[in-house]
Amino acid sequence: MQNPDTLLQAIAWLLGGLALFIHGIDLMSRGFRLAAGDRLRRFLATATKTPLQGMVLGFVITAIVQSSSATTVMVVGG
Numbered sequence: 720m721q722n723p724d725t726l727l728q729a730i731a732w733l734l735g736g737l738a739l740f741i742h743g744i745d746l747m748s749r750g751f752r753l754a755a756g757d758r759l760r761r762f763l764a765t766a767t768k769t770p771l772q773g774m775v776l777g778f779v780i781t782a783i784v785q786s787s788s789a790t791t792v793m794v795v796g797g
Contacts, residue, residue, distance in 0.1 A: 747784075763776075
């Protein structure tokens with residue numbers, strides 16, 4: 720059985736890392752919105768007219784950002 724202090728420390732590290740990850744995604748999402756604004760919204764509306772185009776664009780953005788979770792949060796609006 721593990722030491723309770725070690726388990727609590729592992730949980731604290733996990734939650735801290737998750738919080739930093741979510742904060743980073745939020746900062747990146749806000750930066751994209753501020754940098755591109757309506758132009759980005761119009762581009763996304765044009766580039767994702769069909770489900771296939773949306774899927775391809777999702778693959779490309781995910782490859783650039785290197786995180787499907789970050790891409791989802793940015794597109795859905797986290």
